[in-house]
Amino acid sequence: MHIEKIRWPAPAKLNLFLYITGQRPDGYHNLQTLFQFIDHCDFLTINANKSGKISITPEIADVPLESNLIYKAARLLQEHTQCSLGAHIELEKNLPMGGGLGGGSSDAATTLVALNYHWQLNLSERTLATLGVKLGADVPIFIHGKAAIAEGVGEKLTSVFPKQPHYLIAVPNCHISTPDVFKNPFLKRDTKKLSHEQLMNNKWTNDCQPCVKKNYPEVAKTIDWLLEYAPTQMTGTGACVFSTFEQACDAESLAEKSPNWLNCFTTKGVNVSPLRELLTTKLD
Ligand SMILES: C[C@](O)(CO)[C@H](O)COP(=O)(O)OP(=O)(O)OC[C@H]1O[C@@H](n2ccc(N)nc2=O)[C@H](O)[C@@H]1O
Numbered sequence: 001m002h003i004e005k006i007r008w009p010a011p012a013k014l015n016l017f018l019y020i021t022g023q024r025p026d027g028y029h030n031l032q033t034l035f036q037f038i039d040h041c042d043f044l045t046i047n048a049n050k051s052g053k054i055s056i057t058p059e060i061a062d063v064p065l066e067s068n069l070i071y072k073a074a075r076l077l078q079e080h081t082q083c084s085l086g087a088h089i090e091l092e093k094n095l096p097m098g099g100g101l102g103g104g105s106s107d108a109a110t111t112l113v114a115l116n117y118h119w120q121l122n123l124s125e126r127t128l129a130t131l132g133v134k135l136g137a138d139v140p141i142f143i144h145g146k147a148a149i150a151e152g153v154g155e156k157l158t159s160v161f162p163k164q165p166h167y168l169i170a171v172p173n174c175h176i177s178t179p180d181v182f183k184n185p186f187l188k189r190d191t192k193k194l195s196h197e198q199l200m201n202n203k204w205t206n207d208c209q210p211c212v213k214k215n216y217p218e219v220a221k222t223i224d225w226l227l228e229y230a231p232t233q234m235t236g237t238g239a240c241v242f243s244t245f246e247q248a249c250d251a252e253s254l255a256e257k258s259p260n261w262l263n264c265f266t267t268k269g270v271n272v273s274p275l276r277e278l279l280t281t282k283l284d
């Protein structure tokens with residue numbers, strides 16, 4: 001067991017494009033989506049112990065321990081490996097919840113990767129991703145840790161190298177349920193599947209955005225305000241929206257002049273996740 005206390009990052013992701021190419025018999029949707037990470041993270045400080053128990057502080061408001069994806073990921077790993085070790089996890093929650101930035105999935109992925117290290121389980125990335133997808137469709141990309149086109153329901157990953165621009169991320173004041181967006185009868189579900197080369201060279205859009213804009217006026221107002229200044233679109237099933245800039249100073253000056261109702265922060269796109277950076281450069 002690695003007993004040293006380590007502060008592990010759990011970064012957010014953006015869907016730079018998101019196309020729905022069909023629906024499977026089980027109701028899940030086949031996607032073609034481009035994931036990039038941003039340098040804006042939750043942090044999990046992990047202290048491994050021999051208790052067999054998983055404790056997390058502080059609690060997340062409205063999320064009981066048994067529903068916390070960090071707890072679920074740790075339990076899944078214990079069950080899969082019959083490991084009798086435990087851990088105390090201190091969570092610094094910086095990512096907005098239910099915003100399409102994948103914070104819950106990222107926390108779960110970081111838990112799997114970190115406990116695999118602390119408990120010295122030696123599970124492969126593939127095994128961790130197979131366990132992780134049970135917790136959420138986005139967990140495998142966070143375990144992969146490299147910008148990628150995801151296909152299937154999000155589990156088939158091909159690494160790609162999009163530009164790493166600066167972003168202004170806006171967080172509209174509304175919670176959007178992912179299942180509700182996928183249930184919407186007006187959702188476009190028949191986008192033609194394209195080659196990776198075509199996908200990377202075309203203009204990038206998000207098939208969920210028109211329905212979400214229609215049903216959530218806060219999202220529509222945010223996108224329309226930002227579009228006056230920079231290319232802007234929604235990530236995932238919303239509600240967060242990102243505007244793209246070549247220079248950090250342009251993102252920052254737009255954030256400064258944005259109206260009070262627009263809650264936002266600036267960050268940079270990264271093709272290697274901070275979690276992967278830590279694993280490959282600092283812990284090897
Ligand atoms: C749309 C994305 O945000 C893209 O990054 C993700 O694929 C959604 O990932 P997530 O929030 O982890 O979603 P999950 O918890 O796996 O799925 C929530 C619900 O969304 C619907 N869902 C999700 C993913 C998918 N490819 N097809 C779907 O139809 C299903 O009804 C599912 O029950």
Ligand SMILES: Nc1ncnc2c1ncn2[C@@H]1O[C@H](COP(=O)(O)OP(=O)(O)OP(=O)(O)O)[C@@H](O)[C@H]1O
Nearest residue numbers: 068069097098099100101102103104105107138236
């Ligand atoms: N550790 C966790 N962090 C955030 N949310 C969690 C966590 N554990 C459970 N949840 C639940 O998961 C829900 C979705 O959280 P999350 O922040 O991942 O949404 P999201 O950013 O919209 O994700 P996605 O882009 O994958 O749809 C939350 O509303 C919360 O109830």
